[in-house]
Amino acid sequence: MVNGNMYALGSNRSVIRDLFEYGNERAKLVGRENIYDFSLGNPSVPAPEEVNEAIADIIASVPSVAVHGYTSAQGSEATRKAIADDLNARFGTSFTPAELYISCGAAASLVSTLRALIADDGTEIVGIAPFFPEYRCFVEANGGRFVLVPADEAEFQIDFAALERALTAKTAAVLINSPNNPSGTVYSEETIRRLALLLEKKSAEYGRAIYLISDEPYRELVYDGETVPFPPLYYKDTVVCYSYSKSLSLPGERIGYVLVPAAAAESARLYAAIAGAARASGYVCAPSLLQRVIERCAGVRPHLEEYAANRDLLYSALTEIGFRCVYPKGAFYMFIEAPDGDGDRFSEHAKQYDLLLVPGRSFGCERFLRISYCVSGEMIRKSIPAFKKAFDEYEGLPH
Numbered sequence: 001m002v003n004g005n006m007y008a009l010g011s012n013r014s015v016i017r018d019l020f021e022y023g024n025e026r027a028k029l030v031g032r033e034n035i036y037d038f039s040l041g042n043p044s045v046p047a048p049e050e051v052n053e054a055i056a057d058i059i060a061s062v063p064s065v066a067v068h069g070y071t072s073a074q075g076s077e078a079t080r081k082a083i084a085d086d087l088n089a090r091f092g093t094s095f096t097p098a099e100l101y102i103s104c105g106a107a108a109s110l111v112s113t114l115r116a117l118i119a120d121d122g123t124e125i126v127g128i129a130p131f132f133p134e135y136r137c138f139v140e141a142n143g144g145r146f147v148l149v150p151a152d153e154a155e156f157q158i159d160f161a162a163l164e165r166a167l168t169a170k171t172a173a174v175l176i177n178s179p180n181n182p183s184g185t186v187y188s189e190e191t192i193r194r195l196a197l198l199l200e201k202k203s204a205e206y207g208r209a210i211y212l213i214s215d216e217p218y219r220e221l222v223y224d225g226e227t228v229p230f231p232p233l234y235y236k237d238t239v240v241c242y243s244y245s246k247s248l249s250l251p252g253e254r255i256g257y258v259l260v261p262a263a264a265a266e267s268a269r270l271y272a273a274i275a276g277a278a279r280a281s282g283y284v285c286a287p288s289l290l291q292r293v294i295e296r297c298a299g300v301r302p303h304l305e306e307y308a309a310n311r312d313l314l315y316s317a318l319t320e321i322g323f324r325c326v327y328p329k330g331a332f333y334m335f336i337e338a339p340d341g342d343g344d345r346f347s348e349h350a351k352q353y354d355l356l357l358v359p360g361r362s363f364g365c366e367r368f369l370r371i372s373y374c375v376s377g378e379m380i381r382k383s384i385p386a387f388k389k390a391f392d393e394y395e396g397l398p399h
């Protein structure tokens with residue numbers, strides 16, 4: 001008999017996929033160049049040259065059986081050392097390869113960490129809106145309860161009073177994502193400090209560590225010299241879930257890592273449980289060619305000029321038209337407020353102008369819509385009149 005929960009997860013398409021498929025159908029009718037598809041978060045900037053050079057060189061110089069063979073379940077020591085060295089050089093830390101588990105991207109990092117922490121049906125994982133919709137699936141499909149803290153819609157930092165109310169004796173972890181998908185917000189140092197203080201207080205109250213899971217595939221995607229505070233420097237019980245999908249434009253290659261700092265509570269047990277969860281999920285030995293690439297490219301940073309230009313162009317055009325949007329400092333997303341605060345309705349309306357915008361409901365913010373600006377600058381320029389028409393011709397506008 002087929003598992004009903006898994007059937008439901010596999011057969012219900014996400015809103016994002018729905019919009020993308022709708023765009024494909026419309027493109028057949030009106031031409032791809034007339035569709036303004038802002039639905040998917042697929043990097044539009046190619047992988048840095050160093051990555052392709054490393055792939056070519058590895059293929060040419062390393063025996064094929066070694067390139068394509070299994071590595072240790074947790075990833076090769078050389079790759080883990082390269083990552084530890086890069087983190088240590090940037091953050092003044094002293095991580096060792098033993099604190100890293102190489103994974104098949106951020107999704108696998110998160111699932112392994114969550115499975116390692118969800119002990120029984122009552123375990124609660126706290127997320128903060130707006131959030132990456134897959135979190136709910138990752139938590140609930142693994143037996144946990146996803147507890148959502150409503151957004152601070154003015155700034156998209158954290159509503160600490162609401163977060164404090166959400167923490168209970170059953171909370172295993174708080175899951176954050178900065179730079180944020182979908183808002184583009186970067187949590188300030190003040191936010192991370194307050195978060196650390198609150199988690200320390202609550203951990204002491206409950207007599208055990210509440211972990212902070214920092215999902216940070218967009219860490220390097222920030223503009224105007226913005227810095228992203230590194231949570232393990234502020235809160236010792238932090239687990240970092242990282243991916244090269246966005247920073248090196250490698251989403252199809254499935255490579256990332258989990259960092260379990262030795263300083264974190266029960267770190268050896270937690271690392272072993274993450275290894276166990278990866279094993280139980282069939283996620284052992286991340287792609288071995290890519291591990292070798294990361295061994296050489298752990299210090300390579302993305303080219304951000306195109307994303308920065310897209311953000312500037314869209315932000316100034318949309319705010320001039322009249323949309324409200326918190327200035328996005330990182331990732332490649334903007335979160336605009338629907339003129340009447342109904343994101344679903346405005347998304348439907350925008351389709352008439354072949355503008356595909358993801359309603360914010362699935363991110364926990366129904367007043368908003370997500371725009372992925374990892375697209376060509378030309379498409380953005382062509383789309384501006386469509387945004388203007390969609391705004392001006394929207395009924396129920398309170399302007």
Ligand code: PLP
Binds near residue numbers: 041104215243
């Ligand atoms: N976390 C966030 C916030 C994301 O936006 C994404 C992908 O879009 C992921 C995790 C999953 O990343 P990966 O493709 O590396 O599994």
